[in-house]
Structure formats: C-alpha cells, structure tokens
Amino acid sequence: MGHSQAEKAASRERVLRVAARKVRVEGVSRPGVADLMKEAGLTHGGFYKHFSSRDELITEAAALALSEGSAKMERAARKNVREPRSGLIDSYLAKQHRDSPGTGCALVSLGAAAGRGDEDLKKAYEQQVRAYLDLIAGLGDGSEEARAEAMLTLSALVGAVLMSRAVADPELSDALLTKVADQLRRQE
Numbered sequence: 700m701g702h703s704q705a706e707k708a709a710s711r712e713r714v715l716r717v718a719a720r721k722v723r724v725e726g727v728s729r730p731g732v733a734d735l736m737k738e739a740g741l742t743h744g745g746f747y748k749h750f751s752s753r754d755e756l757i758t759e760a761a762a763l764a765l766s767e768g769s770a771k772m773e774r775a776a777r778k779n780v781r782e783p784r785s786g787l788i789d790s791y792l793a794k795q796h797r798d799s800p801g802t803g804c805a806l807v808s809l810g811a812a813a814g815r816g817d818e819d820l821k822k823a824y825e826q827q828v829r830a831y832l833d834l835i836a837g838l839g840d841g842s843e844e845a846r847a848e849a850m851l852t853l854s855a856l857v858g859a860v861l862m863s864r865a866v867a868d869p870e871l872s873d874a875l876l877t878k879v880a881d882q883l884r885r886q887e
Contacts (some may be wrong), residue, residue: 701847707748707749709743710739710745710749711749711834713740713741714735714736714739714741714746714749714750714756715756715759715760715763715827716739716763717735717738717739718735718756718757718759718760718763719761719763719764719767719805720764720801720885721734721735721738721759721760721801722757722760722761722764722804722805722806722808722812723794723800723801723802723803723805723809724765724801724808726808726809726811726812727757727761727809727812727816728819729811730757732746732753732756734879735756737789740748745747754817757818758820758823759860760807761805761812761813761820761823761824762819762820762823764805764808764809765805765806765809765823765824765826765827766823766826766827767805768804768805768806768827768831769827769830769831769834771790771804772804772831772832772834774790775787775790775791775801775855776834776838777791782887783838784835784838784839784887785884785887787834787835787838788852788856788880788883788884789880790805791856791860792856792859792860792876792877792879792880793819793876793884794873794876796860797860797863797864797872797876803860804857804860805827806824806827806828806831806853806857807857807860807861807864809824809842809854810857810861830881831849831853832846832850832853833849835848835849835852835853836848836849848886851886852883854884855879855882855883856879856883859875859876859879860876862875863875863876
C-alpha cells in the first residue's frame with residue numbers, strides 16, 4: 700500500500716472510530732458529518748473520499764461499535780477464573796460501564812435504533828447479540844437450558860444498564876445495577 704493510500708486508510712479508520720464512539724453516546728441520528736470530521740482532525744470536504752454517504756458511515760460505525768464489545772465481554776468473563784459468569788456480570792453492571800457510554804456496550808445504546816433501522820444495522824446488531832449469547836451460554840454446559848439462561852442474562856444486563864443510564868435518581872440508578880447483578884449471580 701502506498702504512502703497516500705496508507706494515510707487514506709488511517710484517516711478513514713479514525714473517522715470510523717470517532718463515529719463509533721459518537722453513535723454509542725448520541726445514537727445514529729444525531730452525529731453530523733461536519734462534527735465527526737472535525738473531531739477526527741479532517742475537513743468536511745474530505746468526507747466523500749472515505750464514504751459515499753452519511754448513512755454508509757453511520758452503518759459502518761454502528762457495526763464497529765457493536766463488534767468491539769466481544770473482546771471486552773471475553774476479558775470480563777476471564778476476570779473471575781473460578782466463576783467467569785460472575786466476572787462478566789460484575790464488569791457489565793459496573794458503575795464505570797454505566798457512566799461511560801462512549802466506550803460501553805453498543806447493544807445498550809443502539810437497541811432502539813436497530814429496531815427501527817435498516818437491514819444492515821439489524822444484521823450487525825443481531826450478529827452481536829448472537830456472539831454474546833454464544834459467549835454466555837458457553838460459560839455453562841452448552842445445553843438448551845444454558846442457551847435460555849444466556850438470553851435471560853443478556854436481556855437483564857442490557858436492560859439494567861439502559862435503565863440505569865435513563866433514570867434521574869442516582870440511588871435508583873445504582874440499585875438497578877446492584878440488584879440485577881445480585882439476582883443474576885443467584886442463578887449460578
């Protein structure tokens with residue numbers, strides 16, 4: 700790859716990373732091209748060298764934001780070697796995760812948008828749901844019951860973080876995280 704092609708690829712990657720963080724925080728409808736390009740250190744005029752449309756950028760950024768979660772979930776499960784499911788629960792339902800939507804799980808921030816989104820966004824969201832379900836079910840015995848428990852666990856994790864971010868009362872926000880974590884741990 701030539702020098703200018705490498706620079707172009709690096710610039711495109713930088714725009715995608717900025718946009719992935721922004722869609723986690725603001726959703727898919729808010730980030731504007733001019734702001735994204737400025738934050739990436741590029742001019743608005745250079746946008747079309749990298750993407751054919753804003754929709755293309757947002758779809759790719761959402762897919763990137765979603766896919767980045769797998770490695771984090773795997774690391775979280777490895778934190779507690781004796782009880783990997785507890786490690787995953789503790790990490791996912793941590794205040795730090797709630798308070799950092801820009802780097803947090805995109806399943807939380809993109810769920811509603813994916814439900815209303817185009818087929819590409821739905822497929823990217825589904826792919827990540829399936830990856831998390833496989834990971835969580837794999838922490839069990841691999842049975843059909845383990846798969847059903849994985850669905851319940853993932854739904855509770857995502858729902859608890861979403862609601863804890865959405866409520867105004869800090870005590871309720873904290874309780875959503877701690878009480879759901881307590882209940883999920885009881886299932887082990």
